[in-house]
Amino acid sequence: DGGITQSPKYLFRKEGQNVTLSCEQNLNHDAMYWYRQDPGQGLRLIYYSQIVNDFQKGDIAEGYSVSREKKESFPLTVTSAQKNPTAFYLCASSIGGNGNEQFFGPGTRLTVL
Amino acid sequence: DAKTTQPTSMDCAEGRAANLPCNHSTISGNEYVYWYRQIHSQGPQYIIHGLKNNETNEMASLIITEDRKSSTLILPHATLRDTAVYYCIVRAPNTGNQFYFGTGTSLTVIP
Numbered sequence: 001d002g003g004i005t006q007s008p009k010y011l012f013r014k015e016g017q018n019v020t021l022s023c024e025q026n027l028n029h030d031a032m033y034w035y036r037q038d039p040g041q042g043l044r045l046i047y048y049s050q051i052v053n054d055f056q057k058g059d060i061a062e063g064y065s066v067s068r069e070k071k072e073s074f075p076l077t078v079t080s081a082q083k084n085p086t087a088f089y090l091c092a093s094s095i096g097g098n099g100n101e102q103f104f105g106p107g108t109r110l111t112v113l
Numbered sequence: 114d115a116k117t118t119q120p121t122s123m124d125c126a127e128g129r130a131a132n133l134p135c136n137h138s139t140i141s142g143n144e145y146v147y148w149y150r151q152i153h154s155q156g157p158q159y160i161i162h163g164l165k166n167n168e169t170n171e172m173a174s175l176i177i178t179e180d181r182k183s184s185t186l187i188l189p190h191a192t193l194r195d196t197a198v199y200y201c202i203v204r205a206p207n208t209g210n211q212f213y214f215g216t217g218t219s220l221t222v223i224p
Binding site: 004017035040041042082088090091092100101103105106107109 | 146154155157158162212215
């Protein structure tokens with residue numbers, strides 16, 4: 001089946017540790033995105049990538065880093081510099097980066113203790 | 114991208130049509146109207162989108178007013194599994210790479 005996978009579903013980390021969230025897609029989509037969602041709020045864009053080896057900051061990139069070495073994969077690292085890392089993280093992809101609907105993964109809920 | 118206004122919450126009886134309104138009075142001529150929904154603790158799911166004409170697919174219908182300042186998403190026969198937060202988003206192509214999700218409408222389908 002084609003789709004977007006994120007793992008793990010739930011993740012716990014101690015404060016001060018870096019953690020990497022996985023996002024994989026087999027839809028052959030060029031563009032991939034990372035969003036953050038806090039309780040009762042909408043989604044906010046962290047980073048996006050329109051093509052392999054290229055990515056751009058979104059509205060809240062501070063404290064996060066990404067890489068796009070392969071078309072299928074767009075991992076997100078939450079660094080210790082992110083002041084409020086506990087949130088629901090969503091990965092998405094689209095055929096192209098301009099106006100095409102985005103397809104979302106199931107999300108990873110990160111809790112920093 | 115144009116701002117949208119949606120009611121915070123709505124209820125709908127199971128089996129009845131759910132009509133979710135969205136105001137986008139500042140929409141530009143090249144902006145599309147998209148609808149997504151998010152079931153609790155899952156990723157958002159694309160439902161439908163349109164520019165001017167009404168659209169229908171297997172999930173829902175989208176009715177856009179003639180002046181394009183508002184739209185309505187219609188779920189023709191709501192089921193309990195349609196309980197979710199519904200997001201209305203307006204967006205122009207080639208203007209960036211994100212969808213601006215607001216707080217949406219929390220729809221509760223009642224048995």
